[in-house]
């Protein structure tokens with residue numbers, strides 16, 4: 613896993629179509645969850661990770677390390693964060709008009 617410093621140019625799918633990991637949403641703006649855990653941070657979100665050629669939310673991958681926890685709670689925390697960011701519900705970034 614690497615930090616999101618690579619500028620991939622995967623086209624964003626339409627709003628609510630399957631997420632393809634283009635990362636545009638989290639590169640452009642930090643969501644409420646990100647603001648809560650990384651107050652004052654500027655986009656791209658510090659939690660954004662590039663894995664297997666796709667951008668993913670690090671809170672839904674390896675939250676324990678990302679949040680500096682002294683234990684590994686990823687098995688419990690990662691699915692909770694995934695649900696909180698709407699993972700599996702399609703692209704959450706509205707299309708520009």
Ligand code: SF4
Pocket residue numbers: 637638641642643644645646647657658659660661668669670671697
């Ligand atoms: S979904 Fe994750 S990576 Fe994207 S802005 Fe929110 S906290 Fe950051």
Ligand code: SF4
Pocket residue numbers: 624625630631632633634635636637638667702703704705
């Ligand atoms: S939610 Fe949309 S903009 Fe964000 S990574 Fe997925 S496809 Fe790209």
